[in-house]
Amino acid sequence: MAIAEISLPAWVTFKKTLLHAGEFSLFFFRFLRESFKPPFEGREFLIQCYKAGNKSLPLVGVTSFIMGLVLTLQTRPSLATFGAVSLLPGMVSVSVIKEIGPVITAVICAGKISSRIGAELGSMKVTEQIDAMEVSAINPFHYLVVTRVWATTCMLPVLVVFADCIALFSSFLAYNIHGDISLTRFFSLALSRLDWIDIFPSVIKSILFGTAIGIIGCYKGFRVEGGTASVGTAANSAVVTASLAIFFIDLVTVQITDIF
Amino acid sequence: METTVPVVEIRGLRKTFNQVEILKGIDLCIDKAENLVVLGKSGSGKSTLIKCMIGLSEPDGGSICIMGQNIAEASYDQLNQLRIKIGFLFQSGALYDSMSVKENLAFPLRHHKKHLGKDKINQLIREVLENVGLPDAGDKMPAELSGGMNKRIGLARTLILKPSIMLYDEPTTGLDTATAKEISQLILDMQRKYKISSLIITHDINCARMTADRIVMLNDGIIVAEGTYDELIKSKDEWVSSFFN
Numbered sequence: 001m002a003i004a005e006i007s008l009p010a011w012v013t014f015k016k017t018l019l020h021a022g023e024f025s026l027f028f029f030r031f032l033r034e035s036f037k038p039p040f041e042g043r044e045f046l047i048q049c050y051k052a053g054n055k056s057l058p059l060v061g062v063t064s065f066i067m068g069l070v071l072t073l074q075t076r077p078s079l080a081t082f083g084a085v086s087l088l089p090g091m092v093s094v095s096v097i098k099e100i101g102p103v104i105t106a107v108i109c110a111g112k113i114s115s116r117i118g119a120e121l122g123s124m125k126v127t128e129q130i131d132a133m134e135v136s137a138i139n140p141f142h143y144l145v146v147t148r149v150w151a152t153t154c155m156l157p158v159l160v161v162f163a164d165c166i167a168l169f170s171s172f173l174a175y176n177i178h179g180d181i182s183l184t185r186f187f188s189l190a191l192s193r194l195d196w197i198d199i200f201p202s203v204i205k206s207i208l209f210g211t212a213i214g215i216i217g218c219y220k221g222f223r224v225e226g227g228t229a230s231v232g233t234a235a236n237s238a239v240v241t242a243s244l245a246i247f248f249i250d251l252v253t254v255q256i257t258d259i260f
Numbered sequence: 261m262e263t264t265v266p267v268v269e270i271r272g273l274r275k276t277f278n279q280v281e282i283l284k285g286i287d288l289c290i291d292k293a294e295n296l297v298v299l300g301k302s303g304s305g306k307s308t309l310i311k312c313m314i315g316l317s318e319p320d321g322g323s324i325c326i327m328g329q330n331i332a333e334a335s336y337d338q339l340n341q342l343r344i345k346i347g348f349l350f351q352s353g354a355l356y357d358s359m360s361v362k363e364n365l366a367f368p369l370r371h372h373k374k375h376l377g378k379d380k381i382n383q384l385i386r387e388v389l390e391n392v393g394l395p396d397a398g399d400k401m402p403a404e405l406s407g408g409m410n411k412r413i414g415l416a417r418t419l420i421l422k423p424s425i426m427l428y429d430e431p432t433t434g435l436d437t438a439t440a441k442e443i444s445q446l447i448l449d450m451q452r453k454y455k456i457s458s459l460i461i462t463h464d465i466n467c468a469r470m471t472a473d474r475i476v477m478l479n480d481g482i483i484v485a486e487g488t489y490d491e492l493i494k495s496k497d498e499w500v501s502s503f504f505n
Contacts, residue, residue, distance in 0.1 A: 128350045128351075129356055131316055131354065132356070135315075135348040136367075136368045136417075137372065138367075138368070138371050139340075
């Protein structure tokens, strides 16, 4: 009896998870299929690029500035113990460009962009705006989902490059609190530790993070049913799922890129 | 003797939600330039009927033929071709809240009338705004509009594509008596001006009286009475007379 009581809810949860995974896969394949179908909504795509990219710049900028500053200030004493302070720019650049930059930027964007998309599409669903589009013979999936997912996919790598630059610059400022190094020398030391093969996984990761953020936001928004309360739930769920997906993608891509 | 082919022909329409039968075999026709009102209490299946007609909900049985095209057999592209000829006014107006009124009206034109230039689009917007009595609302955002204005703009957005059929989902719900009367008059004016066939879903007797050429009464998923307003008001049926009194 006790085993049945415990196992029944677990089985129901497992079945629900499988069902969601199936629905999400269908949603993703529909996105891939519709991506290459005309008409191409160029205007809406550019609007979404502006919203995802330009409007995230201040938040990404401030966060990456603090990230570079803190990383440098905290690592410097440890390196100084071994007399290896000159390795600091290289260490910061490898950490920021290979891992911290893409992951922190993606997590911030999951909070900012994925929740915005989830809430926006969710409220459009409950106020029948998506149905209005459908009955006007305009494919809402094509107009709303395809444009948003491509926008986040294209904008995230740009935001990551921006975040990396800001973090390295703030690292340079932090380095100069206790030391004296020119900007050219700092960047030359920082980039000397990097190879093209180090940048490649970071770019791939950023693209995948962007796609995950966009598609999860859209999926959660499109699945909203009922009243306005479910819009908040969808936005919240979009952030949580997108953040988890980012760490999962990070784990997988590290394993794959390590092979090469 | 002249016979008219119905613009909309529904036969044996059935729809079930969560094992509850909402529509239990509906038969109805709408003739060209006719205003048909479907009257019924909340939960009688009126909105389900209209959603099945536009393809937002898939029927479980029966057929819906609109302008000779069976909705159930139509492909997505064929359905979309048909939807361009059908206007649908939502209960809430369903204006796109991220766009201004002008952008809301230009949106269907930009997708379906790509050959139109900017000047022609602006001219059509001006025309349709004048028709619904809001010539100066173009630059407003949907959040700045009242309930009645919202419905007028919703109507303008559907009329801009010059549909042959209009479907109205509770057009006067949530409006004060005076505004509801204005909307009913507008529906009538549009039908007279453009010779549009209309299906009006409502539980507002005044709206039905003003707009209907014919009334169909729906109760618990079945049609219980049919006739003109004057015929139904004299009905001896208890349920029908309870509605009119």
